[in-house]
Structure formats: C-alpha cells, structure tokens
Amino acid sequence: MKQRLMATALAAAMAAGPALADLTVVDTSYRTGPYAANGIPFSDGYQDYFTLLNERDGGIGGEKINLVECETGYNTEKGVECYEATKGEGGGALVYQPLSTGITYQLIPKATADGIPLHTMGYGRTSAKNGSVFKWVFNYPANYWDGASLAVTHILNQEGGDISGKKIALVYHNSAYGKEPIRTLEELAKKHGFELTLLPVDHPGQEQKSQWLQIRRERPDYVLMWGWGVMNQVAIQEAVNIRFPMDKFIGIWWSGSENDVKAAGAKADGYKALTFHNLGSDYPVYDDIQKYVVDAGKAAGAGDQIGTVLYNRGMYAAVLAAEAIKTAQEMSGVSAINSEQMRDGMENLEMTDAKMAALGLPNFGPEFTVSCENHGGNGYGAVSQWNAEAGEFELITDYYQSDQEIISKLVVEDSKQFAEENGIEPRC
C-alpha cells in the first residue's frame, strides 16, 4: 500500500520537471558529507563560469546553458541515481563531471552505452587517456599517474637527481582513487631505486593515528598524499603533530586547497601540493565574474569561495567544457549540439595560450591538443606551496612534464586489458 502511494507521489514529482533548455550540463556536486569541504568550491566554480557565460554572452553560440545540479554526497549509489535522473534532462545531458573516481568507474560503462561523454579532469580511470579504447571518457589535461611522476620528479630535483635508497611513503585514501598511483610509483621506485611504503587510510579518513605513528617510527624522507575531503585536514594536522618537515610532504592536486591546510594553522606552512593550473584570482575573468555573477546575486553556493584553488579548478573544468561545446558547434554547424557532437568537440579540443588569454585567463592552464589516441593531455604540472602567513598557495616551480616513457607504457597495458575484458576494438 505504502509503496504504491509513494510510487504515485514519485511519479507526480517526476512529471513536474524543469523546463527544457538547449545545452544541458550536469554538475554532480557534493555539498554535504565528509567531502563537502572540497566539493563546494569546485561546484561553485563550475556553476559560476556557466552563469557568467549565460549572463555576459547569452550562453554559448546563442544557446543558453541549462545547468542541473545533483547532490551525490561522494556516494556511488546516489551518483547512479543522479546520473539516471539527469541524463535525459533538456534533450540529453552533454557532459558529466562526476568529481569522484568511484562514481567515474561506475559511469564509464553506463555513459559509454548511453553515448554521453565523461570529463574526469585530473581524476578517474587513468588509462582512459587512451582514447582509442575509451571513446567516451576524457581526462585531460593531466591524470594521477602524471601526478605521481611529477611528485617524484620534484623530489629528484630537490635531492640533486639521486634518490636511490631514499624512503618515500604514500598516504592514500583506501579506494580506487587512492590506489591509482601505486602502480606508477612502483615502476618509478624500480627506475630510481627508492623505497616505497604504502599507508592506506580508510573512508572517510578521520582516523589516521596509526599511519602517522608508523611514519614517525620509520622516518621516511618524503611523504606523498592521495587524500580528499576531511582526510586532507586530518593528515596535515597529524603531520604537524609529529613535526614532519612540511616541505617534504607533497599532496596530489586534490590535497592542496586552502580548506585542507587552514585547520592546521601556522605550522602547516611549507606544505606542498601539485597543480595543473594556475592559482589566485588575478585574472581578467574574475572581474567579469564579480560584475555579472556575484554582484548580480547569482553566485552559486555562499559565494565565498571565489579565487580559492578548488574554485579555480572547477572554473577551469567549466572553461574546458565550454570550449569543447564551442568546438563542437563549429564542427557540426549547429548551435544546439547533442552529446555525440559534444564528444567530437572534446576529441578535437585544442587549448592554446592565445585562446586562454582571449578568455581572460592568460597563462592559466597548459597548452594541449586532444586527439583520438590521446584523451589525457600532455601531463604538465607544477608544485605549489602553502604560505600560511599570506594564506595562499604559491607556485614554486615552472610547469614540467611527467615521465611519459613510463606512463604511456602503463596506459597502453591497462587500457589493453580493459579492451580485452570488454571486447572493445581499438579505434585508432
């Protein structure tokens, strides 16, 4: 009885969906739960940029963007629910940015079957870089294996080129996300002769005493971290507690936002994190965001995240999506593109310095070209360091490339295995 009542009510709720729009972009965000501290700024940035395009340019190519937000709480079951609920909205969603490696793994087969592209920027399945196997998945401009290699290269540079016999510990979120870099790090350990210690931290990551006790006992020379959400704050606090030298503690780009370090106070000064785009709000596009979005009262969320690291990243994701839409519109000659044309646009996306400057983001991100073989960019990144006094992350290196020799070998290996398991014929 109860079930039937609910079903009727649910049907009524579903029938009253939002109005149709032409370019539907879905933001599967998480503003609640243990990962909200990182989910909120990313989502704000992602939404604000599309709002800016709607307000300032009237959308893209004359078509307004219909942004649909769906709360996943970083939970795969809710992620599936969100995907199914939104994929048909407004004539079909154009692209998904799940911001969760777990949900990405879930969506890769589903989105491939439905023909909707996924953009997993700097996360997700690394071997999706091989576009000839993963037709619908893109992870430009950099991926986890690039991150692992960039971190090791940074350590190499610091140690004067020789790290044989050094001990490096990896503190990682015990999930698909945290396990991604292990294979690359093992290869790099063989190549450079360092010793790798693996320290998993279970979801959600508040409990890390034993891992840091082990670090205190074994005194590794460097600690790398693959953390997300509350795990980052706890890890940095624990590192401060055991007085681990902060300049030898390097996080992946997902472990390097203001929210992660501020909790630990002044002692977190010197903590390092990778990044694949520039930091700060010193760009012309921020004036427009202030004028058209914030002052107009249309900012997403509380509007207090503008210019933070993850806000920038969310905005960068939106920039790349918008540029792909533009490319798709040019290629197909229609402004109301569908998801298939969107995929073609993403595969032919070309990001140049001139393009970024024209968007009001000069020198913000690396130059890269997407192709059928390469869905993952060129793996450029830089190291940023937390300045507690100024309260901001600062770039301390130039952009440099990851060890493509090792990574491309691993990508081919892993994607080949996936292709065999799933009977996929490589396209190019």
Added chain:
Amino acid sequence: MFYREAGDFKTSYTDDSQTFPIRFDRYRYYAVLVAAFAVVPVVIDDYWVNAVFLPFLIYAIAAIGLNILVGYCGQVSLGTGGFMAVGAYAVYKLMTAFPEVSIFFHVILAGGITAAVCVLFGLPSLRIKGFYLAVATLAAQFFLVWLFNRVPWFYNYSASGQISAPERTIAGVPVTGAETAPWAAYLFCLVFVTASALIARNLTRGMAGRKWMAIRDMDIAAEIIGVNPLKAKLSAFAVSGFFVGISGALFFAVYLGAVEVGEAFGINKSFLVLFMVIIGGLGSIFGSFAGAAFLVLLPVLLKNVLVGTLGWPTDLAAHLELIIVGSLIIVFLVAEPHGLAQLWRVAKEKLRLWPFPY
C-alpha cells in the same frame, strides 16, 4: 467492507494454514504479483529501475535475510555489509572464472558461499548473546572489508582495487553490464526477491522457524523442550547469510556494476539494513519489504520533491532529507515500537471489522 469474510470457509488444513487465509488478502497478493511481473516491466525506464526498483528489491532481500537472524532467531548482527561483500566478491570471482555458467547459478552459489562464511562468524553466538554478539559480528564486518581490500586475488589484481561486472546473459538477454535493458535487470532481481520471500516465509512458519523463535524467546527453555541450540543458531546464520549473499551479489552485479568494498559495503550498510529490519518490523517478511521501501524510496522521493518540484538548493535538500527521515524513524518507533508491519496488522484488524467495529 473490504474484508468480506462471510462464506469464506476452510475445509482442509492446507487451506487453513496458507499464507494469506483471508480471500481479499490472497487476491491482493496475486494482483501485486501480476502487476510486478507483467505490468511493471513493460512500463519502467532506466531511472525507475536504477533509482527505485533495483535498490528496493535488493535491499528487501538483504532485509529478509537479516530479519531471519535478528527478528526470528534473536541473534543481533552488525555484519550485514561484510556478508553482502562476500556475496559480491563471490559472484565476481565466479563470473570471471567460469564465464560459461549462467549468472543465475553464480548468484545462488554466491549465496551459498556467503552462508558458509556467515556460519563461521556465527560460531561465537553459541557462547555469547546480545550486545556481545553484536560486537563479534562487527568484527566480521571490519575483517571482511579489510580482507577484500587487502588481498588482490579477490579483485583479480586490478589496479584500482575495484571489481566491475562483465556482461552476462540469460537466454541471450544481458542482465549485467551496461547494455542491460531496464526490464531485464528488474525481472532478474524480482525472481530472486519472490523466491527469497517465499522460501523465507515457508521456513519461518515451519519447524525451522519455530525452533528459531523458541531460541529467540528464551534459549534455555528452548533447549529444555528439545531444540538443539547449535543447529538452530547456525542454521539461522546459514539461511540469513544465503539471502544476504544473494542481495550482495545482485547489488554488485546488477545494480551498481562496479564497487569498491570500503565504500559500498562499509559499516553504514550494516546499519542501514538493520534499520530497515527494525523499522519494518522484527520477525515479519512484510516488514522487511516495508522497511526497505521506507529507507530506499523515501530519500529519493524527498529529493525529487524538494529539488525537482520546489527547486530548493541541493545541499539544503540533502540536509533536510536526513532530518526528515531521522525524525520519521523516531516518530514511527514511538507510535509503534514493533514497526511498520505491526501498524499494518493493526490497520488490517480495524479494516476487517469496519464499518461495524462492535
């Protein structure tokens, strides 16, 4: 009015002891079955299957399994998430090792494997009871999750530690993998739900169920009247594990398609299924369905109403959802400590007399 029992005579013992002795109930039950098997598959789409029906059906099996252990046999278990993980990993290993065997048998075998594991972790129940047993099963929960994370053999040495279900078909129709048609996934799970409910119902009103209930109500008295506590308790663990294993297998293979053990089968899952059993009603098969429906469908419904219809911000809706579901649980349990099943029972008694209550 609704229940016209006049003239509904029972002339044999079989008639008298059937599951739905009242004619109206019986017809309603047939109507639900016909609707579920013949009408729903024709009309459902991807969203209804993946967001509503599959989680409801799969959690219903898990709740039936746990209800046998907690509701009928009185052995508190907090290891449901871990046992679901056993089912999921068992079916994954079987699917990848023997691709030529039908997935249908793999799911049943996964249930069997889970039953064996469950019996193993049920051994402490012979010596400890109540909260102490809860702690012992909690250990099973953490141990199993740790094991599946730790030993690469279980996830076939994949780089991410995730398991993902390859495509498997029954009579040429895919039931797992991305190409699955909504009706196929739905029917596949529905068959298991129906079978589980029938088996559970008939077990619990037979000799086995009576033994379990005797143990639940007072184990010393049960022992004196001739119930073997070893057999009774372990059989409850085995049967419960079987159903929980099947639900875990379906949860992974049909519903999600890819899982990582810590996130999908964590302690939260154990609590969720336990709440379903408690809210639905301990010791009731209908209660398992009602509890699963309450905890699976209500959040989805609230989300659709708050975000879809009213257009509220998603974070506000997510927080409100927790508040509303939480307070409804309290209200329900204050109003009727025996769960939704008891509410339904009371309502039915009233309806049978209505409109002449005296």
